[in-house]
Amino acid sequence: DSDAVVVTAVKLADDGSGDVVVRFHEAHGARARATLETGFAFTALTVTDLLERPLADAPRPxxxxERITVRLRPFELMTLRLHRRGGV
Incomplete structure (x- = not known):
């Protein structure tokens, strides 16, 4: 819901689990807040790196x-893994 935040990928996780990966970044060089709303139920979310590995020390959105609010620093890239109920 923020024009400063650009979604660059929405895809299934590479491991075949049926989880959904959403990748986005702040594009205007300023701090931004955005809300993502899914059209499906998910049980949990994890902040990951670009290879979809969990980042334990990352701030949690x-x-x-089904609404997720994120806060991004200037030009920050974030990847979220949404764990779906029942997989694929």
Whole structure:
């Protein structure tokens, strides 16, 4: 919901689990806040690196149901893995 945040990928996870990976970045060189809303239920979300490996020390986005609120630094790239109920 923010024109400063650009979604660059929405895809299934590479491991075949049926999880959905969403990759996006801040494009205007300023701090940004954006809300992502999915059209499907998911049980959990994980912040990952570009190879879809969990980042334990990464700040966790706020979640309310199917709405995820993220805060990005200037030009920050973020990848989220959404764990779907029941997989594929």
């Amino acid at each position: 706020d979640r309310e149901g």
